[in-house]
Amino acid sequence: MKFINYVLCSIILLSVSTSGSAQKYKAPADMVKLNKEYVKVSNEITDINAQLTIAQNNLPGYQTTANTATGNV
Incomplete structure (x- = not known):
């Protein structure tokens, strides 16, 4: 029983710490880069949809x- 509690607590701690250490945009320049990348991806999606x-x-x-080609053979 102690082992299950230890594993469960470890899993909860790891899941919380993983989301807590995720990348956060700290500077306005980071947000500008993100917005440029978002616009680029959006334009690519629009182009692919147009081609489709x-x-x-x-x-x-x-x-x-x-x-017609198979009928002429």
Whole structure:
């Protein structure tokens, strides 16, 4: 029973200390870097979504071309 209490207390202590030692943005410059990175990732997501939409719109044409090509063989 003492071993279980020891393990449980250790797990709780480790989980609390891990979140307590997580990186915190201490300077305004850190927040500026974070915001720049966020904007960059958001723009990449927007570009990928646009490419996906274009590919989905072109898919019926590709399927028609593929069916025509297999029909001519």
